[in-house]
Amino acid sequence: MGLRWLWRHRVSALLAVLVIFLLLTLLATRSLQNNRTHGLRPTADRRNQRKAAEKHTPIPHQPAKHTPTARAERQRAHPPVVFLKTHRTGGSTVQNILFRLGERESSTFAFPYRTYQFNYPDRFRVAFVDELPEGSSQFDLLCSHMRLDLPQVRKVMPQNTVFITLLRDPIKTFESVFRYHTSTVPAFFSAHRAAASEGKPALKVFLDSPETFWDPKEPGNGLAKNPMSFDMGLNNQKWNGSWPEDLALLEEAFHLVMIAEHFDESLVLLGALLGLEHEDLAYLRLNARAGNSVTELDENIRAKVRSWNVLDTLLYDFFVQVFWEKAAQYGLERLKAEAAQLRDSTENIRRKCVSRAAVPPAELEDLLRPRQTESVTIVGYEVRGNLSLQDQGFCVRMMLPELQYHSHLYFKQYGRDMRAAPAD
Numbered sequence: 001m002g003l004r005w006l007w008r009h010r011v012s013a014l015l016a017v018l019v020i021f022l023l024l025t026l027l028a029t030r031s032l033q034n035n036r037t038h039g040l041r042p043t044a045d046r047r048n049q050r051k052a053a054e055k056h057t058p059i060p061h062q063p064a065k066h067t068p069t070a071r072a073e074r075q076r077a078h079p080p081v082v083f084l085k086t087h088r089t090g091g092s093t094v095q096n097i098l099f100r101l102g103e104r105e106s107s108t109f110a111f112p113y114r115t116y117q118f119n120y121p122d123r124f125r126v127a128f129v130d131e132l133p134e135g136s137s138q139f140d141l142l143c144s145h146m147r148l149d150l151p152q153v154r155k156v157m158p159q160n161t162v163f164i165t166l167l168r169d170p171i172k173t174f175e176s177v178f179r180y181h182t183s184t185v186p187a188f189f190s191a192h193r194a195a196a197s198e199g200k201p202a203l204k205v206f207l208d209s210p211e212t213f214w215d216p217k218e219p220g221n222g223l224a225k226n227p228m229s230f231d232m233g234l235n236n237q238k239w240n241g242s243w244p245e246d247l248a249l250l251e252e253a254f255h256l257v258m259i260a261e262h263f264d265e266s267l268v269l270l271g272a273l274l275g276l277e278h279e280d281l282a283y284l285r286l287n288a289r290a291g292n293s294v295t296e297l298d299e300n301i302r303a304k305v306r307s308w309n310v311l312d313t314l315l316y317d318f319f320v321q322v323f324w325e326k327a328a329q330y331g332l333e334r335l336k337a338e339a340a341q342l343r344d345s346t347e348n349i350r351r352k353c354v355s356r357a358a359v360p361p362a363e364l365e366d367l368l369r370p371r372q373t374e375s376v377t378i379v380g381y382e383v384r385g386n387l388s389l390q391d392q393g394f395c396v397r398m399m400l401p402e403l404q405y406h407s408h409l410y411f412k413q414y415g416r417d418m419r420a421a422p423a424d
């Protein structure tokens with residue numbers, strides 16, 4: 001054996017080496033072709049972007065709840081969604097459900113070109129949307145704050161988009177908007193200043209003579225009167241002849257207008273519309289004020305709030321009626337039963353995830369601390385320790401405040417940070 005044997009069989013050895021080489025080349029070519037045909041693997045660029053994104057925020061991995069095949073089917077099953085996030089109505093809670101859904105299904109988000117809002121309070125424009133990311137053929141989800149302009153939104157989203165929004169009792173909404181947006185809405189700011197100098201409650205001072213503080217030509221005053229109507233793109237200053245027609249157009253455009261006072265029933269209808277399971281709809285009440293930041297309203301103040309926001313009352317009452325019509329179509333008994341089931345399953349998930357609720361901001365880590373304003377305290381949640389990595393990923397996402405989740409998803413989608421607001 002050894003060298004003499006090799007020398008004697010040199011031709012056979014050479015042939016064997018050649019055959020092995022040819023076989024390896026063939027296998028390599030087939031595998032490359034497969035990857036190209038099915039487009040399964042991300043490009044090196046996208047892989048690097050994703051790695052960078054994962055490094056960017058200390059958010060645990062998204063749990064892989066579904067198998068790849070099931071995920072692909074679910075992706076096909078649910079249509080693109082626009083969620084019109086009206087102010088102080090519970091929108092961050094619904095947005096969080098959609099953020100989780102979109103992240104799990106690798107949806108493409110239509111994000112604002114700058115910051116977290118579509119150039120609010122301007123009416124929505126196509127130009128306010130960031131570019132379609134490389135490799136995406138359409139936007140699947142749009143759920144950041146805007147003032148609605150339906151034809152413009154339709155230009156951004158695919159034709160089969162489902163439109164949803166959320167309305168809240170106008171008295172609760174206005175009280176919350178007034179307290180939360182003290183420094184960003186000029187009319188409220190002036191009222192607070194006057195109230196401070198008179199030593200009186202600001203809301204009472206404002207409602208005693210709102211016209212003193214409210215300049216309708218000031219663009220920043222959109223939320224100062226009928227804030228929900230303003231967000232829905234209606235004339236929020238006064239009723240005019242086009243209101244009934246505008247309402248009818250909204251009714252036609254929106255597949256579902258959820259009602260905060262019937263939140264669980266609204267989620268059941270949302271789930272039916274998008275084909276979601278109860279686990280997908282589990283939620284924590286996000287962006288809530290601490291008890292000491294809420295103003296108790298007596299009947300006199302409530303009547304003044306109602307009268308100042310009469311168009312919001314009209315809007316709300318109209319869509320509450322539409323909501324119950326939809327509920328009747330779904331089946332009232334069925335809706336009641338499913339809402340009860342959703343409440344139970346959500347309660348179990350809350351018990352598993354949350355170690356402490358209504359936590360003051362100073363006691364929360366940066367990742368879980370909601371945005372605060374000068375005038376109110378917004379409380380958050382503490383996540384339980386000792387969770388599996390998968391549960392931790394799920395639970396943290398459910399309590400992640402809007403800004404943190406938004407910037408995480410933005411970085412994941414574009415591989416870069418969000419653009420800041422332009423300097424004034």
Ligand SMILES: Nc1ncnc2c1ncn2[C@@H]1O[C@H](COP(=O)(O)OS(=O)(=O)O)[C@@H](OP(=O)(O)O)[C@H]1O
Binds near residue numbers: 176284285
């Ligand atoms: N599920 C549910 N049901 C009823 N109400 C809810 C729910 N989730 C959040 N909230 C209340 O909604 C208020 C926050 O609304 P938003 O998240 O839309 O605010 S924001 O515009 O994004 O700042 C805030 O209201 P206030 O606490 O009265 O200010 C939340 O407590």
